[in-house]
Amino acid sequence: xxxxxxxxxxxxxxxxxxxxxxxxxxxxxxxxxxxxxxxxxxxxxxxxxxxxxxxxxxxxxxxxxxxxxxxxxxxxxxxxxxxxxxxxxxxxxxxxxxxxxxxxxxxxxxxxxxxxxxxxxxxxxx
Amino acid sequence: xxxxxxxxxxxxxxxxxxxxxxxxxxxxxxxxxxxxxxxxxxxxxxxxxxxxxxxxxxxxxxxxxxxxxxxxxxxxxxxxxxxxxxxxxxxxxxxxxxxxxxxxxxxxxxxxxxxxxxxxxxxxxx
DNA sequence: GCTATTAGTTAACTACAGGTAACTGGTTAC
DNA sequence: GTAACCAGTTACCTGTAGTTAACTAATAGC
Numbered sequence: 001x002x003x004x005x006x007x008x009x010x011x012x013x014x015x016x017x018x019x020x021x022x023x024x025x026x027x028x029x030x031x032x033x034x035x036x037x038x039x040x041x042x043x044x045x046x047x048x049x050x051x052x053x054x055x056x057x058x059x060x061x062x063x064x065x066x067x068x069x070x071x072x073x074x075x076x077x078x079x080x081x082x083x084x085x086x087x088x089x090x091x092x093x094x095x096x097x098x099x100x101x102x103x104x105x106x107x108x109x110x111x112x113x114x115x116x117x118x119x120x121x122x123x124x125x126x
Numbered sequence: 127x128x129x130x131x132x133x134x135x136x137x138x139x140x141x142x143x144x145x146x147x148x149x150x151x152x153x154x155x156x157x158x159x160x161x162x163x164x165x166x167x168x169x170x171x172x173x174x175x176x177x178x179x180x181x182x183x184x185x186x187x188x189x190x191x192x193x194x195x196x197x198x199x200x201x202x203x204x205x206x207x208x209x210x211x212x213x214x215x216x217x218x219x220x221x222x223x224x225x226x227x228x229x230x231x232x233x234x235x236x237x238x239x240x241x242x243x244x245x246x247x248x249x250x251x252x
Numbered sequence: 253g254c255t256a257t258t259a260g261t262t263a264a265c266t267a268c269a270g271g272t273a274a275c276t277g278g279t280t281a282c
Numbered sequence: 283g284t285a286a287c288c289a290g291t292t293a294c295c296t297g298t299a300g301t302t303a304a305c306t307a308a309t310a311g312c
Contacts, residue, residue: 015166015169015183016185017240018165018236019162019165019166019184019185020239021235021236021237021238021239021240021243022161022162022165022232022235022236022239023162023239024239024242024243025235025236025238025239025242026158026162026235028242030156030157030158031156031299031300032152032156032299032300033300035148036145036148036149036152039144039145039148040141040145043144050258050259051258051259051260052258052259057141059142059145062300062301063259063261064261064262064300064301065299065300065301066260067259067260068300077249086258087258087308087309087310088256088257088258088259088309088310089258089259089308089309090258090259091258091259091260098245101238101241102238104234104237104238105231105234105235105238106148107234108230108231109147109148109151109152109231110144110147110148111230112147112151112227112228112230112231113146113147113148113149113151114143114147115227116150116151116154117147117150119203119224123203157269157270158269158270159270176288176289177288177289177290178288178289188270188271188272189289189290189291190270190271190272190290190291191270193289193290193291194269194270212288213278213279213280213287213288214278214287214288214289215279215288215289216288217288217290
């Protein structure tokens with residue numbers, strides 16, 4: 001470790017760093033819901049997003065999971081949680097400036113998903 | 127459904143399509159290993175990648191998981207499996223042309239992971 | 253008092269992702 | 283014959299991601 005012997009090792013080392021970086025991303029953003037929640041919130045930065053509204057917007061997510069995932073995202077500084085002075089009380093969730101760094105990731109996943117649908121269609125026809 | 131009543135609904139509709147697309151992506155590429163395997167293979171398209179070599183290259187993956195994930199990726203047309211005429215037999219795994227469409231996704235995840243490390247460091251120092 | 257809204261929490265459960273380790277089967281080299 | 287390489291498979295187990303449904307607590311309207 002530490003000594004770089006040749007080009008092969010340089011490539012090897014940086015590849016391992018890449019894989020480690022991706023492990024981190026997957027650990028933080030992995031699972032069924034986190035990226036969906038982030039996508040939902042980054043699409044609506046102009047409005048206030050309270051708990052029930054988010055739950056209605058993301059098809060199929062339960063209160064328990066939404067609550068848990070929002071906590072995780074808050075811990076990782078991706079979203080903020082603000083209590084609103086409304087009756088009944090609402091809690092506003094918003095993407096942080098840092099959280100917006102996720103946009104390129106979700107953009108790529110959306111594009112890839114759409115593209116994959118097209119690919120599947122083609123494969124069925126041909 | 128079908129009738130678009132106003133701009134709000136248009137935005138709503140396309141957002142739901144986006145989320146659906148992302149659900150697809152997450153379903154196909156989700157889990158601890160698939161994206162790591164794809165990253166590993168797309169980084170080495172010039173060489174042949176046999177089973178043991180991949181397992182050695184991706185730290186911590188077991189034969190069972192690698193075997194299972196490669197099968198899944200093959201089913202989704204992301205990689206090909208070719209038996210090599212070597213002694214002992216080796217099996218070559220390669221990313222398909224279509225599989226390369228995943229590169230922008232893994233690129234973004236690698237970048238985000240690296241950036242996140244930096245962010246955490248800063249937060250500790252400040 | 254009853255119902256509805258908000259934001260969750262809690263318990264009880266299931267299913268599957270994933271880990272560990274032993275094993276098959278074929279080939280080569282010593 | 284035995285050790286080492288290849289490519290997996292199989293069985294067993296565990297932890298946790300995720301589901302469902304019931305429940306708390308506060309406020310407002312009828």
